[in-house]
Amino acid sequence: MKLQLILLWLILISSIGLAQELDPLEVRPSLATPRLSIPTNLTTVPVVNPGEYFVPPYVEDIPDDNFGELVKIGRNIFVNTQKYGKRYVGNGLNCTNCHLSEGRKANAAPLWAAYGLYPMYRHKNKEVVTFEERIQDCFKYSLDGIAPMVDSPEMEALVAYAHWLSKGVPVGIALPGRGFTPIKKTRTPSTENGEILYKTQCAICHGKDGLGYKYEDDRPGYMFPPLWGPDSFNRAAGMNKVKTAAQFIKANMPLGKGFTLTDDEALDIGLYMWIQSRPYDPRRSIITNIFMPPPGGCE
């Protein structure tokens, strides 16, 4: 009898201990398999430290109800913005051009790391913005188009997708893998070095002219997105900033070989991208855009 009691006690203790040890952020396996984003085989890269990042639910787990329908629409818009978000997009990019692996990949601005942080204060807007307003900024700047209204069906679908992708994330905590990767410069970036690096590392996919490659079949949009030119993001996009671009490049580029360039090399490429021409900053008047230097250079 006494033995049984002790055993029961032990089981109870151990179960409490187990509950405390199970940290979803550390124990879960990482990596999810994206299906729709292109090119698939290149983006399924193991993350740097397995077990470090949050793992969003699998595509197969999208619930089979009205919410699930909305999530599927949101995923379609996210993956194939050129077709499903045609109403608002102004250039040739898709959401997944920056948010790699359907917005799942750590260090490529994953949605699951952002969703729990909003509403938050943003210096860019100088106010507290909601997740919807943040998405509007993506459409205005990175997609160089028209912001969908916060109550539009496209917006609802995108938020539903992000919501579903972030199932189980803590609220208000900056998760590991959020945004891109931190970067430190040891010397002034140079465009010459950037050009050499671009030609050797990037031009094979993005083209010598940086205008990317379209799909060879009739699908709208680019297989490899343009880095500059009229079909690329505009001067107000986050990626227009040399530092942000370098952070993205360091973590994710060349595709499938993230973290192979040094910080300075990434900054060189970022600067080389910055000096190219791209759509104007829509926050400024046309005169300012023509006669003033574009924003986002090296500080």
Add this chain to the structure above:
Amino acid sequence: MNQTFLYKIFPFLRWIPMLDRNTIKVDVIAGIVAGVLILPQAIALSTLAGMPPEYGFYTAIFPVIIASLYGSSWHALSGPNTAMCIMMGSALAIYASDGTPNYIMYAITLSFMVGVIQMMFGVFKLGIIFNYFSHTIMIAIVTGVGIIIIIQQVGSFLGLTMNVPEPIEDTVVQIFYSFPMSNWYAVFVGTVTVISGLIVKRYFKKWPYLIVCVVIGMIAAKILELIFGSATVNLDKLGTMALSVLPLSAPDFSPENFAEAAEGLYTAAFVLAFLGLMQSCVIARAMAIKSGQNVNMNQEVIGQGLSNIGGSFLSCFPSCGSFNRSASNLETGAITPLAGIISAFALGLLIFFANPIIAEMPVTVMAGVLFLVGAGLIKVKDIKKLLQIRGDARIMFLLCLGVTVYGGLDKGVFLGIFLSVVAYLRSTSKPELDLFFGEDAEQYVPANLAGKATVLQISGSVFFGSVHVLEQVLSDLDKVDNRQGHLVFANEYLHHLDMAGADILLQEVNKRKKNGYQAAFWLRDHNLDRVLENSGLTEALGPENIHYTYGCTLTVEKITNYKINNGCIQ
């Protein structure tokens, strides 16, 4: 094959032979004008309905073609309608959020249901009902729609995002509290749109003011964007439309989708069918008066029903005749419905080319357009006239307007139907009673009545619902006016008399006889003889006191009880 039968199945065979070179030329021009004119309305009304703008265009294209081919009126043009869009928006908002695939599916299903209900109206030849719908109520509902549109659009006008489907009083409170957060660039662009629209409407009457104001508003927005930058101005815009040449769709009655919304959809479908037919019939009649064409109301109803059923398979939401478009169609000189068909094709071509421009259309400009549309629905002159008349009309108008604005359009329509019936009954339940004096009276007083006689003319119908009026007048005659002599009833215009009414007359006749006086009847023909006979009035009066205007006397064959007309109807 029988020609009338052919005409019944293909009503457009009636006007196709009319097409010659000249007619086609005139119709094509009128059609192109109509196609261009619908453009701003198609966008604006689809937002009112909570649908993406593409669907507004589909609705301005396909139902127009079907209604032109199968409708009776040759000048009425169909398309999206303000009242129906408002009704749809408020009915569907409960079940799905605006513009989502579910919402669109419900709208298309609703279109099918509306079409079927309208077809039933047409097949059972109930189109005539809409002639009885009170004009006062119609004005009240349309005014209510105008007010709702304006209140709902204030948010878009101020560049704010509002929860439009909520009750109207909440929207007003919301406007009050979020006013300081308005996007003043949007307010400027919207104001420019409205003011330019008003100026054009007032001083340049020949110009299409809705199109001019949209163009001016968009130019204003573009200038602001060049000066301050589009992201600073931050106007909400429509966006590029994904148009399809043949947008096939189908109503969805599968239980998992339809069941949860069935109740609301059925109510909405009835209200929409009624709203649509009411307006279409008024329009068809108005166009017929102007053009001199003979309109078959039931064919018009069938045309509307078919256009909605057909529309539901081509991604359209419920539509009906549009007054503005029909009137301008007639003004531009359209002769046959070919103009309507051309207008649909013109619009289709136009939007394919204008898509990039329409994409840049700010929502606040659309709100400005809707302000103008809403203000156009509030006909101040008609309302003033109504309010000046004491009595039923004023109360009905205010009651129906209040319910429409505050309780919602569906409740306004139901109340309107109820009030129309009540008003009709009230008006028919009042027989017209006149006292004759002097020469007018003398000609009715028969020779056998010596002394003072009162002549009372009863016109209309005396039945159980109206006897109280007659009773009142008769007792007043006796007590207030002190006319206790002979009484002559001039009943030539009495169309209908039932037992209850005859009883009242009998009582009065007997009362007079008791006091030593007599009563006499003047009748026009023998229609009422049976009632008089059965109620005992003939007996009480005596045949010598029943006179017929055309000099014929009452002869009843005693055996058959069959009344012989002695030639009084010649």
